[in-house]
Amino acid sequence: MSATAGLMQEHQLILKYIDLMERCAKLNLQKPDIQILFDQTVFFIDFIHEFADKFHHAKEENILFRYLGTPGVLTHCNPIPQMMNEHQQARGFVRNMEKALRSKNLHDLAESAQNYAGLLKMHIYKEDNILYPMAERGLSDDLKASISREYAETEAEFDSPAIWEKYDALRIKLENDLT
Numbered sequence: 001m002s003a004t005a006g007l008m009q010e011h012q013l014i015l016k017y018i019d020l021m022e023r024c025a026k027l028n029l030q031k032p033d034i035q036i037l038f039d040q041t042v043f044f045i046d047f048i049h050e051f052a053d054k055f056h057h058a059k060e061e062n063i064l065f066r067y068l069g070t071p072g073v074l075t076h077c078n079p080i081p082q083m084m085n086e087h088q089q090a091r092g093f094v095r096n097m098e099k100a101l102r103s104k105n106l107h108d109l110a111e112s113a114q115n116y117a118g119l120l121k122m123h124i125y126k127e128d129n130i131l132y133p134m135a136e137r138g139l140s141d142d143l144k145a146s147i148s149r150e151y152a153e154t155e156a157e158f159d160s161p162a163i164w165e166k167y168d169a170l171r172i173k174l175e176n177d178l179t
Helices: 005-030 036-068 080-103 106-138 141-157 160-177
Strands: none
Touching: 005 036, 005 106, 005 160, 036 080, 036 106, 036 141, 036 160, 080 106
């Protein structure tokens, strides 16, 4: 039983959105007369707030990180404070994106989107390749079972199939808009 496989799957969708956001920012900086980043950012921000921050972090911050704080689970270091700090930095970049969108400042919007993307790619890499393997090694089967139960409750609360369907359909729409 894995405590992190579902979170890693969610990371894959987050990375797809990051790629789309970076593509929009790059295209808009190359061709400032088009409004693609301004037009699409509202969708990126919605995804970040609803999928990444509420749905994904509800499980990661509120469940997995709490269990990783159990004495004896993380035996040689505790990267949770750094991961939480990076979550807060990411939220700051999103606030900057929202501010730039309101003020119609393309440069600040593109810069904040790129800063968010860079941070999240590095952050996801650390979670998938360092933190999550540490979790899998350190968590007992009983703790993993408890985590799975809490994940299931959270996914039911958020209507996981509906949220996945919504954001996968939006991803496809955004991809089509860029082709």
